[in-house]
Structures are given as C-alpha cells and as structure tokens.
Amino acid sequence: MSHLLDLKGIEKHYELGKTTVTALRGVDLQVERGEFTVVTGPSGSGKTTLLNIIGCLDRASKGSYVLDGVDVSERDFDDLAEVRNQKIGFIFQSFNLIPVLDVAENIEFPCAVRKNPEDAKKLRARVNALAKRVGLEPYLRHKPDELSGGQRQRVAIARALITEPRLVLADEPTANLDSTTSEAIIDLMLELNKEQGVTFLFSTHDPRVVKHAKRALQIQDGKIHDGAGH
Amino acid sequence: MSRLPALAARNVGRNGRRSLITGAAITVAVIMVMLLKGFVSGAAGLMVADVVEGRSGAIQVHKKGYVDSIESVPTRLNIPYTPELIAKIQAVPNVKGVTGRIVFNGLVGNGSTQTMFIGRAIDLERETQACPRAKSTVRAGGEPLSPGDGAHVLIGYELSESFGWAVPPPLPPTDALLTTSAAQRGALVAGSIAEWQAKASAKRHTVSVQSTSPAGRSNAIDLEVKGYSVSSMPFENKRVLTVPLATAQALIDLDGRVTEYAIGVEDLGHLEETKLALQAALGPEFEVHSWHELNTFVRDVINRQNIVFSAISMVLFIIALTVIANTMLMSVFERVREIGTLLAVGVRRRQVLQLFIIEAAVIGLIGGVIGAAVGRFALFVIATIGIPIEMPGTSGHALLQPSVTLPFVIGAVIAAMFGALAASALPARRASRLNPVDALRNA
Numbered sequence: 145m146s147h148l149l150d151l152k153g154i155e156k157h158y159e160l161g162k163t164t165v166t167a168l169r170g171v172d173l174q175v176e177r178g179e180f181t182v183v184t185g186p187s188g189s190g191k192t193t194l195l196n197i198i199g200c201l202d203r204a205s206k207g208s209y210v211l212d213g214v215d216v217s218e219r220d221f222d223d224l225a226e227v228r229n230q231k232i233g234f235i236f237q238s239f240n241l242i243p244v245l246d247v248a249e250n251i252e253f254p255c256a257v258r259k260n261p262e263d264a265k266k267l268r269a270r271v272n273a274l275a276k277r278v279g280l281e282p283y284l285r286h287k288p289d290e291l292s293g294g295q296r297q298r299v300a301i302a303r304a305l306i307t308e309p310r311l312v313l314a315d316e317p318t319a320n321l322d323s324t325t326s327e328a329i330i331d332l333m334l335e336l337n338k339e340q341g342v343t344f345l346f347s348t349h350d351p352r353v354v355k356h357a358k359r360a361l362q363i364q365d366g367k368i369h370d371g372a373g374h
Numbered sequence: 375m376s377r378l379p380a381l382a383a384r385n386v387g388r389n390g391r392r393s394l395i396t397g398a399a400i401t402v403a404v405i406m407v408m409l410l411k412g413f414v415s416g417a418a419g420l421m422v423a424d425v426v427e428g429r430s431g432a433i434q435v436h437k438k439g440y441v442d443s444i445e446s447v448p449t450r451l452n453i454p455y456t457p458e459l460i461a462k463i464q465a466v467p468n469v470k471g472v473t474g475r476i477v478f479n480g481l482v483g484n485g486s487t488q489t490m491f492i493g494r495a496i497d498l499e500r501e502t503q504a505c506p507r508a509k510s511t512v513r514a515g516g517e518p519l520s521p522g523d524g525a526h527v528l529i530g531y532e533l534s535e536s537f538g539w540a541v542p543p544p545l546p547p548t549d550a551l552l553t554t555s556a557a558q559r560g561a562l563v564a565g566s567i568a569e570w571q572a573k574a575s576a577k578r579h580t581v582s583v584q585s586t587s588p589a590g591r592s593n594a595i596d597l598e599v600k601g602y603s604v605s606s607m608p609f610e611n612k613r614v615l616t617v618p619l620a621t622a623q624a625l626i627d628l629d630g631r632v633t634e635y636a637i638g639v640e641d642l643g644h645l646e647e648t649k650l651a652l653q654a655a656l657g658p659e660f661e662v663h664s665w666h667e668l669n670t671f672v673r674d675v676i677n678r679q680n681i682v683f684s685a686i687s688m689v690l691f692i693i694a695l696t697v698i699a700n701t702m703l704m705s706v707f708e709r710v711r712e713i714g715t716l717l718a719v720g721v722r723r724r725q726v727l728q729l730f731i732i733e734a735a736v737i738g739l740i741g742g743v744i745g746a747a748v749g750r751f752a753l754f755v756i757a758t759i760g761i762p763i764e765m766p767g768t769s770g771h772a773l774l775q776p777s778v779t780l781p782f783v784i785g786a787v788i789a790a791m792f793g794a795l796a797a798s799a800l801p802a803r804r805a806s807r808l809n810p811v812d813a814l815r816n817a
C-alpha cells in the first residue's frame with residue numbers, strides 16, 4: 145500500500161511586490177499510517193506553511209502531493225472541501241471553536257455540515273463517547289467561553305476525531321497552554337494515536353513535547369531534516 | 375447544510391447590540407414607511423370622500439360625447455330624467471343612490487357687477503342619496519338648499535366676497551381645535567358662527583342669473599342667496615352657483631331633462647364592474663365615467679402624493695440597507711478566523727455565503743415584524759384619536775384617520791426581509807471568498 149502522505153519537491157513562494165519570499169524549497173516527505181510525527185524548527189522556518197499544504201488549505205507553488213492515494217496537488221480549494229472534511233482533522237493553536245455552539249455541537253460540527261449527515265442519534269452517541277474519552281462528559285452543554293484552555297483544546301481534539309479522519313494536523317496545539325496542560329494534551333493525543341491508529345502530524349516549538357514524539361522532523365530554511373524521535 | 379440555518383439564527387443573538395442596531399434600523403424604516411403610507415392614504419381617502427360623497431358621486435352618466443366637450447358646458451347634450459331611467463340605474467348591483475343634475479353657465483350679477491358662472495342644478499330630493507355629504511359643504515353663516523326651495527341659490531364664498539358682501543368669519547385657530555376635546559371644538563365653532571350671524575345683516579342678498587337655453591333663447595331670473603358654498607377646489611369657490619334642479623330646468627328650457635346622473639355606490643372597490651354594468655344597462659347613447667376619470671385633478675394629486683411617498687420610502691429603505699450592509703461587514707471582519715475554521719473543516723464557500731445571508735434575513739424578518747406591529751399599533755392609536763385637518767376651502771372639520779391595508783403591511787415585512795438579504799450579499803460574498811490560510815492566521 146502507498147504512503148498516507150507523499151510529498152515530492154514541494155516548494156512554496158510568496159510574491160510580495162517585487163520580492164519573492166520562499167517558505168519551502170523542495171520538501172520531500174513520506175508519512176505512514178499510524179505515525180505520530182512532530183515538525184520543529186525556528187520561527188519562520190515554514191512549519192505552518194507545510195501543514196497548510198498538507199491540510200489542503202493552501203497549494204504548493206511546485207511539487208506533487210498525494211494524500212491517501214489521491215493526487216491533491218492540482219485541485220482547487222473548494223473542490224477539496226470533501227477531502228478535508230473526510231480525511232483530515234484540524235487542531236489549531238488558538239482552538240478555534242465556534243462560540244455560539246456548545247461543546248457537543250462543536251464536536252459534531254464537521255459531521256453535521258455534511259451534505260448527507262448521518263442519523264442525529266447515532267452521531268450524538270459517537271459525540272458522547274468521544275467526549276467521555278477526552279474527559280469532557282460533564283461539559284457537553286457548556287459554551288466554549290465557559291471552558292479552560294486545556295478543556296477547549298480537548299473539544300478541538302474531539303472535533304478533529306469525530307469524522308474518523310486518516311490524519312490529524314495540529315499546528316502548535318500547545319502554544320497557548322501551560323506546561324502541565326500541554327503534557328496532558330500531548331499524552332491524550334499519544335493515547336488516541338495508539339488506541340485508534342490515527343496518524344498525527346503536528347508542529348511545535350516546545351522541546352518537552354518533542355521528546356514524546358516517535359518521529360521528529362526539523363525544518364530549516366524551508367528544507368526538511370528527518371531526525372529520529374523516541 | 376442541515377446545521378447552518380440554526381447556526382445562522384444563533385449568530386443573530388451573538389453580538390446582541392449589533393443585531394439590535396441592524397434590527398432597529400429596519401424596524402424604524404418599516405414604522406416610518408407605514409406611518410407615511412397611512413397618512414398619505416388617509417389624506418387620499420379624505421380627498422376621494424370629499425369628491426365622491428360631496429361632489430361628483432362615484433360614477434356619472436352623460437349623453438354620449440358629453441365628456442369630450444365638457445369644457446363648453448354643452449347643455450344641448452341632455453338626457454331624460456325619468457323614474458324609469460332612475461329605476462334602471464338603481465337596479466344595477468352596488469348602486470346606492472342616483473340623482474340628476476344640470477350643469478350650465480351664464481352671467482351672475484348683484485346689480486352693479488356681473489361675472490361668469492358655472493351653475494350646478496341639483497335635485498334636492500335625491501342629491502344626498504348619491505352624494506351623502508353634499509350638504510355639509512356650505513359655509514357657516516348660511517344654509518344649504520333644502521327640498522322645497524325654488525328661487526334660491528348657493529354661491530361660492532369667494533364669489534360673494536367679490537360682490538363685496540360680508541364674509542363668514544375665520545374658524546377658531548387650528549391649534550385650539552387640535553388641543554381641545556370634540557365637545558369644546560364644537561362649542562368653539564358654534565361660537566364663531568353665532569358671532570358672525572349676529573354681525574351679518576338679517577336680510578338675504580339677491581343675485582340676478584342669466585343663461586341661454588340649448589335652443590339659444592336667453593333668459594334671466596332673480597334668486598335669493600341662501601348660503602355660501604365651499605369646495606376643496608378654489609375654482610368652485612370663485613365661479614360656482616348651486617340652484618334647485620327645477621329652477622335651472624325653467625331657466626334654460628330643460629323640463630324633465632338633466633345633463634348628468636350622479637351615482638353613489640356601496641363599495642368603491644368594485645367601481646369598474648359597476649361602471650361596466652351601468653354602461654351595459656343603459657346602452658350606447660349614454661356614456662358612463664368613474665370619479666377619477668372626471669376629477670383628473672384629484673387623481674393627479676393622489677398620484678403625486680404616491681410618487682413622493684415612494685421616493686421617501688426608497689430613501690428610508692436605502693438608509694436601512696446601508697446600516698445592514700455596514701454591520702454585516704463588521705461582523706464578517708470579526709469572524710474571520712471562525713470563517714477560516716469553517717472552511718478548514720469542509721464547509722463550502724457557498725454555505726458560508728448562505729450563513730451570512732440567512733443571518734441578515736432573520737434580522738430583517740424580526741425587525742420587519744416588530745416594525746409592522748408597532749406601526750400598526752401606532753396607526754390604530756392615531757386613527758382612533760383622529761387628526762383634525764383643514765382641507766383647503768372646506769369647513770375644516772375633516773378628521774384624518776391614517777390607515778394601511780394588511781397586504782401593504784405584509785409587503786413591508788417581506789421588503790424588509792429581502793432588503794436585509796440583499797444588503798448582506800456583498801459582506802457575505804466577502805466572507806465566502808476569504809483565503810482560509812490568511813483567515814486562520816488572523817489572531
């Protein structure tokens with residue numbers, strides 16, 4: 145079977161007036177199913193840029209990208225809405241929950257906006273199970289602004305997993321959390337990786353987080369250096 | 375998709391103050407449009423009532439060709455005034471009352487000066503059946519004609535002024551009428567009349583009236599002035615004489631004949647059907663016209679009022695839409711990161727567009743419904759109290775009772791909703807076109 149992610153010669157250039165900023169200069173990267181990978185690198189090295197391309201939020205200027213057997217490098221943004229919805233879960237640095245929806249509604253949101261949403265009762269049962277798994281069972285009816293940062297990120301994790309995606313992308317998921325909470329969140333992600341076999345790929349600055357990863361990638365000057373994790 | 379309308383509805387309550395401002399803009403616009411419309415149609419109603427019930431009747435019948443040459447007051451185009459013909463007209467559905475008239479012209483003099491007049495000869499037994507308010511258009515200080523009158527005449531009050539005769543006093547100041555109760559108003563008016571009557575000489579004036587029969591025979595009679603007629607049309611106050619039908623028939627040799635039938639109807643809403651039925655019943659030697667064909671002046675005034683109303687409504691509408699577009703744009707800016715999140719989890723751009731449009735439509739609908747309710751209530755209160763207004767030239771007691779029809783109210787609410795929807799189109803488009811990467815970077 146092919147790799148889950150297969151990136152070849154990915155380049156990303158930003159045109160800024162007359163000058164061109166190069167964020168990625170020829171990234172080759174393969175990620176297998178079930179991996180737990182972190183991407184590190186100094187600020188401005190291109191971590192976010194890479195994750196955005198992998199998440200089908202942005203297009204590479206050059207190179208090819210095959211996600212779960214689908215060549216997505218030539219397809220446009222709206223065309224990829226379904227791919228994002230079904231194959232990818234997103235966890236953001238600043239949680240990005242929808243403020244008017246409660247915890248349960250936030251978790252089920254990616255499934256609820258589908259063209260043919262599954263039966264509401266079945267969906268709710270899955271939401272409840274997932275909420276229980278991430279420790280949010282007592283908070284299902286709470287609004288995001290009634291939760292702590294760590295709790296919000298747990299909601300985001302549950303939201304990323306509700307679609308049973310191939311891949312969960314997290315751009316600096318612990319940057320807005322204190323160190324104890326960060327550890328707990330990383331532990332949770334590791335456990336879910338082990339239990340459910342979901343592939344995790346995330347970026348971080350935090351060395352304490354890096355030490356948990358099975359595989360650590362270093363980005364420097366827009367190029368990837370693969371280094372073994374623990 | 376299924377989740378989005380609910381999400382849009384909840385977003386309405388999210389920034390309460392902003393939704394409130396947007397909704398209030400719509401509410402105020404709807405209320406103002408309704409009040410405006412209420413007053414315009416109330417005033418139009420008064421004018422129509424003045425014309426239809428006080429002057430022309432709802433429908434008139436003439437000899438074929440009469441209206442085309444109406445300027446020359448063609449008494450030769452006369453028609454029989456018989457019980458059979460009256461019964462035939464009366465038998466048409468929706469007809470309430472019928473009367474016959476002669477419109478003629480000639481010279482009127484007070485012994486020293488002479489001037490042209492337009493004469494209206496009315497059947498005193500029947501006139502109020504066709505025009506129930508015909509009586510009330512006589513100014514204080516005189517009396518209307520009544521059945522049994524013969525050599526009597528009402529003259530336009532401005533005509534009487536030109537003869538140098540005592541003129542009825544002005545009514546009490548309008549603000550006094552506005553601030554006092556109905557009983558007090560009546561007393562004030564009665565007081566003025568009594569004062570004038572005391573001053574006026576006891577003797578009645580006499581005029582000499584001269585006219586020509588259709589055959590060309592000239593004739594003159596003296597008539598006693600019984601009262602001073604007033605009309606909302608200035609021309610009539612200067613030129614019009616009202617006499618009993620028989621007097622005119624004798625003066626211009628038209629025994630048993632009239633130049634027009636005036637007809638009152640039960641329901642003005644079915645005027646056209648009634649008109650057609652009358653034409654069918656009477657046959658081709660007669661022509662049948664409705665009040666607005668005969669009173670183009672009134673029709674034009676009403677049309678002009680409606681144009682002004684439409685223009686003002688349009689301005690109000692545009693202001694309200696600008697407010698909506700602005701606040702919608704603000705909320706798009708505020709939610710940039712959220713929009714990025716929606717796009718990331720697979721919400722399509724079209725759905726983001728819908729999200730904002732539905733939000734605006736909900737605000738428009740709520741604002742519109744509140745506006746309609748408040749406007750309707752305000753109109754109800756104002757109409758219950760009534761606003762005394764002075765129609766030009768009339769006795770001044772008219773009560774303006776503004777009102778709007780239910781279809782108009784529903785139309786206003788629908789317009790508010792679709793207006794809000796249209797105003798949100800650009801901000802919503804902007805939201806749906808956001809670049810997700812930039813949107814998510816937005817802190």
Ligand SMILES: Nc1ncnc2c1ncn2[C@@H]1O[C@H](COP(=O)(O)OP(=O)(O)OP(=O)(O)O)[C@@H](O)[C@H]1O
Nearest residue numbers: 158160165166167186187188189190191192193194
């Ligand atoms: N929209 C853009 N326009 C121009 N340049 C951009 C844009 N986005 C990113 N860049 C540039 O691309 C490079 C990589 O940025 P990126 O955000 O991927 O770095 P990062 O590793 O995520 O940094 P950080 O750790 O601070 O989040 C930087 O030099 C940045 O200035």
Ligand SMILES: [Mg+2]
Nearest residue numbers: 191192193315
């Ligand atoms: Mg970054």
